[in-house]
Amino acid sequence: MNETNTSDLPMDEHTLETPVTPDALAKLKLGDVVYIDGTVFTGRIGLYKKLFDEKAEPPVDIRSLTNVTFHCSPAVGETSPGEWKVSAVTATASFRFEKHLPMLMDDHGVRVVIGKGGMSQEFYQNHFRRLGAVFLNTVGYGIGAQYGRGVKKVEAVHWLDELGIAQALWVLNVKRFGPFLVECDTEGRSLYQMALKETNAELMQLYEGLPLPTLKRMGEVHNPEDEVF
Amino acid sequence: MPTTTDQAIGADLIREVAFELNRRAAIHIPDDVRENIRGMAERETEKLSKFVLLEIVNNYEVADEDNVPMCADTGLPRFYAKVGNEARLEGGFVALERSIREATARATAEIPLRPNRVHPISRKDHNNNVGIHAPNVDYSWEPNAEWVELTAFHKGGLFGGDYRMLFPGDGVDGIRRFYLDVISEFFKRGLSCQPAIVGIGIGGTKDTCVRLAKEAACLRVVGDRNPDPEIAALEEELVGLGQRTSLSAMGFKGQGAVMDAHIEVAYTHTGGMPVSIHHQCFALRRATARIHADGRVEYRENPEWFTDYYRRETVS
Structure with a gap:
């Protein structure tokens, strides 16, 4: 891919079937629009702590289910005992999971991470590039009703009692689940790094003539070109 | 009576x-928010930002049609x-x-x-x-x-809020800088889930200004102005300043993503000017x-x- 400006990205549309093949992953370009058919599983900090800090035996063989995970917890209702209906689903900020995500990718075969906000360039280079994985950003980020439409069935929920509805491992059967935007490709490049370069130039001009506050605080970021994580 | x-x-x-x-x-999204974002989507010329804004507007319709959050x-x-x-x-x-x-x-x-x-x-x-x-x-x-x-x-929202103890010497420029700082912190990568209504609480005590910032962001509709003309003028200036950052939905380049800026004030200590800023996301419930x-x-x-x-x- 040669584009260096977000304005020039073709934003091609793809539908990926799970498990997503390495060939299909390699075709994805930054800014492309992706829909998923098949199976995805949800996970966030409660699941990661249990799997990787407490080293609990996984309740299911994740690798045999799918290679797509979603950093989220759904809004679900129990329509009858053991029967769940997802009404809406949206992602939660992914950069908080950098500690555990490599283990999920290495030990459980995850190659597509759907989330919010992307992750650091260094993390992409160290892990996504190494494994030929991609990061897909949810759009918006609050378009949960639309994503809810793509969830056809709750296949299973694991560790519901231990982790609660919001943190449990949900296995979702999905069809035209999307749209998502390719944030990190298999080369570890980042759409947000491209975008940040474009917006920082305009942002810095607005700071001209505005002094730093009288009182500073420990641990703050002071250069507006930097990020807060 | x-x-x-x-x-x-x-x-x-x-x-x-x-x-x-x-x-x-x-x-159900309130009309003021939906119409504001629909207008942003129509005016936006950058393709990524426009794509995101159109999906946001579409999602409001899906929520109504499917009767889901x-x-x-x-x-x-x-x-x-x-x-x-x-x-x-x-x-x-x-x-x-x-x-x-x-x-x-x-x-x-x-x-x-x-x-x-x-x-x-x-x-x-x-x-x-x-x-x-x-x-x-x-x-x-x-x-x-x-x-x-x-x-x-x-x-x-885990993101999109901040507090700073400014002083009279920092003046309105101190508020402008803080306003830009919070946009720099949370509009990048779309952490505020913007387009956002920005609430700014100025004065009072620390807890009062944090409360006022949140109430200003959440409980005043888009287009509403503070009855004090000087404050109203600052609100309008800050909306323009936010748009000129070029940070649009998800932090992509575009025409900005500030739906409105609402300022509320409280009488404060003579030596200080505490300020809190709060971003209310586009999923405004x-x-x-x-x-x-x-x-x-x-x-x-x-x-x-x-x-x-x-x-x-x-x-x-």
Whole structure:
């Protein structure tokens, strides 16, 4: 891919079937629009702590289910005992999971991470590039009703009692689940790094003539070109 | 002028209204927000930003059509109660708060809402969004009224808020810089889930300015101006400043993503100027109802929280 400006990205549309093949992953370009058919599983900090800090035996063989995970917890209702209906689903900020995500990718075969906000360039280079994985950003980020439409069935929920509805491992059967935007490709490049370069130039001009506050605080970021994580 | 009535507003009615407010808030976007973002989407020329804005507007329609929450992070349900000075509540305020808790637990199961509320240390989850200080209930009072108004707000967001103790010497430039700093912090990568309404609380004490910033962001509709002309002019200037950052939805380049800037002030210590800034995301979940003593209920989208009485400046 040669584009260096977000304005020039073709934003091609793809539908990926799970498990997503390495060939299909390699075709994805930054800014492309992706829909998923098949199976995805949800996970966030409660699941990661249990799997990787407490080293609990996984309740299911994740690798045999799918290679797509979603950093989220759904809004679900129990329509009858053991029967769940997802009404809406949206992602939660992914950069908080950098500690555990490599283990999920290495030990459980995850190659597509759907989330919010992307992750650091260094993390992409160290892990996504190494494994030929991609990061897909949810759009918006609050378009949960639309994503809810793509969830056809709750296949299973694991560790519901231990982790609660919001943190449990949900296995979702999905069809035209999307749209998502390719944030990190298999080369570890980042759409947000491209975008940040474009917006920082305009942002810095607005700071001209505005002094730093009288009182500073420990641990703050002071250069507006930097990020807060 | 209404006189004190013997008719008490029933606890059952309050519970039913509080449930309905939770339902409306979670699913239906208020007109002011939808129309503002629709306009942004139409004007936007950058393709990534335009794509995102159009998907946001489309999602509002999907939520209505499918009767589901617009965002799966259904936030932290909370209530604002404006109580007429002449209102009487069956069972008093204890019953009001119990009704709100019952309605929130039921709404969590039936809408459904995500059970987001957990104990902060043990992470224990009652799976009903009820717990210690949860849901929040904030009060204000209105003279010469015998109604109670409830506003349900489902407040999302781990990001998009900040506080800074500025001083008189920092002046309005200090506020401008802080405003840009919070955009720099949270519009990048779309952490604020912008387009956002930016609430700015200036003065008071630390807790007051944080509260005012949140109320300004959540309880004033897009296009509303502070009645003080100087403050109103600063609001309009800050909207323009936010757009010129070029940070649009998700942090992509575009024509900006500030739906509006709302400033509220409180008298403060002579030596200081505490400021808090709060970004309210585009999944703006709010609904208001006025409950009359005779049992009539009027639903509406504008909370009208900031009344002349609430902003009063003098002794009486």
